[in-house]
Amino acid sequence: MRGAGVTTGSVGLVLARPARLLGAEPFFMEFIAGIEERLAEDDRSVLLHVVGAQDAEIAAYRRWAAGSVVDAVVVVNRTADDQRPRVLRELGLPALYVGEPDELAVPAVRSDDAGPVREALAYLLELGHRRVARVSGPETLLHTRARTAALLAGCAEAGIEPVVLEGDYSEETGAKLTAALLAADEPPTAILYDNDVMAVAGLNVAKELGVAVPGQLSLVAWDDSSLCRLATPALTTMSVDVHQFGVTVAESVLELVGGQPVAERWSPTATLVPRQSTAPTS
Incomplete structure (x- = not known):
């Protein structure tokens, strides 16, 4: 275990999704780029780990907590009956949640879905x-x-x-x-x-x-x-301004690892951009 006040400089992000989707879907690449850009200004970086399912994600958190690998984690894709908030509390691993908060999943960057x-x-x-x-x-x-x-x-x-x-x-x-x-x-x-x-x-x-x-x-x-x-x-x-979404998440993470109160933040709201794929019904 590292001593008090000693940090790793890393923020963990585990994505439980098929790796092939990560390469095909631009969202998470832009999201991670936004987080990384803001963290780099504070001499920190993202430690990314891709797994196939949520149980493997939880196993990664246990390894990281045992080895003091990261200062905090960003938790995405909240699910029904989500076990991650409870496990992270038990591990004492600071976590920032993306999505609506509850009694365990705090602090959070909220979204209007x-x-x-x-x-x-x-x-x-x-x-x-x-x-x-x-x-x-x-x-x-x-x-x-x-x-x-x-x-x-x-x-x-x-x-x-x-x-x-x-x-x-x-x-x-x-x-x-x-x-x-x-x-x-x-x-x-x-x-x-x-x-x-x-x-x-x-x-x-x-x-x-x-x-x-x-x-x-x-x-x-x-x-x-x-x-x-x-x-x-x-x-x-x-x-959605996905890059700014990542920057917003990073701002909250920096407050979390710095021991400051984490301000309430919202992700950028999705807005309609009409183009050529929509028209009145004939």
Whole structure:
């Protein structure tokens, strides 16, 4: 164990997700870059570890705590029945949570997961869409559940019933689920995706099936990476400043490891950026 006041200079981040997705999905690369940029100003750095599941993530925390490897960890992708806050408290490993706080998961950088969904739905409804679908992220994630609840509530108010299919952020599920939606007897006229990779895959499937975008089908992506801007047609997105998100997280981490009160912070809010993949229903 290191002595009092001695620091490692490292902040840990464990991502429990298939490594292949990390290379394909721009979100976490931009997020980590934002954290690293701000930490570097304080002569600190990110220690990144990629694992396949949450139990392996918890095992990594135990090793880090036993070896005094990091000064703190950033915990992302909060889940239902999440065991990580309890374990980290037991280990005495300082942690900053990304997402809504609870009695154990504090301090946290909060996010508005429902508001952007309501904005996207209002936009599609204004364009005349009544058959709306969503390809979501994993349903175990709290932010996925918050987005789903917001979509269901908004559609109920509008008197329509959306179709929600659970994906995993990958190109494969984006393509597979889009194909399933378009094969329905009454296919959607608009699909909202929970990330950019699935949206681009969905756009490619629509092209292969001869479904015109946006003439017959409107698509809305999430995160607004270069994938969305370079697609043809360019994808309408819920745009998030992911780099600034990482910087914001780093600001809170620096307060945490410095023994200061951690100020309440919110991640940048996703805002609608209309492009060429959405249009009024015909």
